[in-house]
Amino acid sequence: MSTGTGQLLRTRQEKLAALRARGIDPYPRRCTRSHRSDEAVAAFLAAEAEGKLGTDGEGPPVEVTGRILSWRGHGRSAFAHLEDGGGRLQVYFRRDILGRESFATLPLLDLGDWIGVAGVLFRTRTGEVTVRVARWRILSKSLRPLPLAKVEVDPETGARTVHSGFADRQSRYRRRYADLAVHPEVRDVFRVRAGVVAGLRRALDDRGYLEVETPALQPLYGGAAARPFTTYHNALGTTLYLRIADELYLKRLIVGGFERVYEIGKDFRNEGIDRTHNPEFTMLEFYEAFADYRRMMELVELLVHEVTLEVTGGPDIDYQGARVSTAPPFARTTFYGALASALGEDAAGLDDDALRVRTAAATGEAPDEGDGRGRLLDRLFSALVEPALVQPTFVTDYPTELSPLAKTKPGEPGVVERFELFIAGREIANAFSELNDPIDQRARLEAQAGSGRAGDDEAHPVDEDFLRALEYGMPPTGGVGIGVDRLVMLLTDSASIRDVILFPVLRPEEGR
RNA sequence: GCGCCGCUAGCUCAAUUGGCAGAGCAACUGACUCUUAAUCAGUAGGUUCGGGGUUCGAUUCCCUGGCGGCGCACCA
Structure with missing residues (x-):
């Protein structure tokens, strides 16, 4: 000292x-x-x-x-x-x-x-x-x-x-108590955050949804493509994982007969940290029996609009210099349609080699050797389309390769019934008509597990218990995930996810 | 992981071609009974991120390590 x-x-x-x-x-x-x-x-x-x-x-x-x-x-x-x-x-x-x-x-x-x-x-x-x-x-x-x-x-x-003040970003996150004590506007951000969570909860409660809690400690992880945190339970003598998504447990509840369930909770992903990623983050997932992705789209539109009204007092969001209107209806486009407009040709008609060339041109870097078709399409889309999606836009009908838990779209091979909502160039929500065919689901999960053995360390192990649940029978179901932190970022005009998490993950402080 | 930028007093920042390490605020002493960035006079406060090198002399130049910010990559 x-x-x-x-x-x-x-x-x-x-x-x-x-x-x-x-x-x-x-x-x-x-x-x-x-x-x-x-x-x-x-x-x-x-x-x-x-x-x-x-x-x-x-x-x-x-x-x-x-x-x-x-x-x-x-x-x-x-x-x-x-x-x-x-x-x-x-x-x-x-x-x-x-x-x-x-x-x-x-x-x-x-x-x-x-x-x-x-x-x-x-x-x-x-x-x-x-x-x-x-x-x-x-x-x-x-x-x-x-x-x-x-x-x-x-x-x-x-x-x-x-005049002057407390500016060092890392010190502010590390000593959040001092940051809060000195910056009333930081306290305001977290009041808005509480309002967003309360607003989402109320909106779902009002629509007959049941709030549930599913395990954060899981014997198997799944429901997203991410590396997990691994821990160990002494008494059971077994490895447990911190969940990377709530999805597979919430669908078990739909099998169990709850028609509408939601959970607001922490997910944990053992990945890099940047402006939009914290290793633990808050996810809202909700599932509705007898609904499909179109119904969920309307619901998401209303939720975002209602929460915005509640928090900002109007339908508009000012984010990093851009003004965004959440007044329904949001724009809608398809994955391949938006890609074709940006690319000047239909990506679905390109073979893998041509796709690889386009991706390299769009991102300025050669794609990895192991990147499959889905991965290439995803990168191309991220580079060419996403940044332009400033006003709220639903992108629908994703490639099957990117969506192992979604139902395919009838009459359109290679496409699933899925949408993502983009606002200000960011993915805010992800949803699909949930795959409830246990045989198809098993085939897709096993294909994922196969690619895991081939070296993709983010593919999951097959969750046999989840498949057993589907075998009992899950009604047609629509499901949505909303990244709460990113929604709060939008509504508080925050550039970094760390600005909307009270105690973001940091490297441990050295010494005293 | 890669690139760029940065690290100087408690906080915010300066420091010429390489030539005695500074200011404002905070602190301390004193003056001041309507101030509000209070004011005025004074005092103290430094491992210039660490290590090594070049040099008569390094905050400054070189090498190396650490940490951070931003961008990229990664993130169904």
């Missing part, structure tokens, strides 16, 4: 000791408050509107609690801003009101301390509603300086200008 930090910490320790020496408990057991800061201001404004202010313009007495964010001392008086769950409130200390002893204790406070103050509200000369403090008490001493920025507020527009 550098000398600088040591000094800062030591100074605060000394103030802590000085408080105790004066018989003050820096961490009292209890405290009281009458108003949150926003409620206090509202109470003052109400009294003012009703002409109930005192002769000196004083409003109602309040008792508020908060963290000290700024301090402006003026000799025998001082101004500070406190922050609590309701926002910021200015407080004003005067020696002639507090008395010598109470006032003389103020220098033992630091930015970051929690205090409680009691007094009447008034307006300062500049018009700010402020507590004229008659009594104050420390509620919790801060021993480590918060990376507080200076904030300049334009009195006319209310626009905030932040």
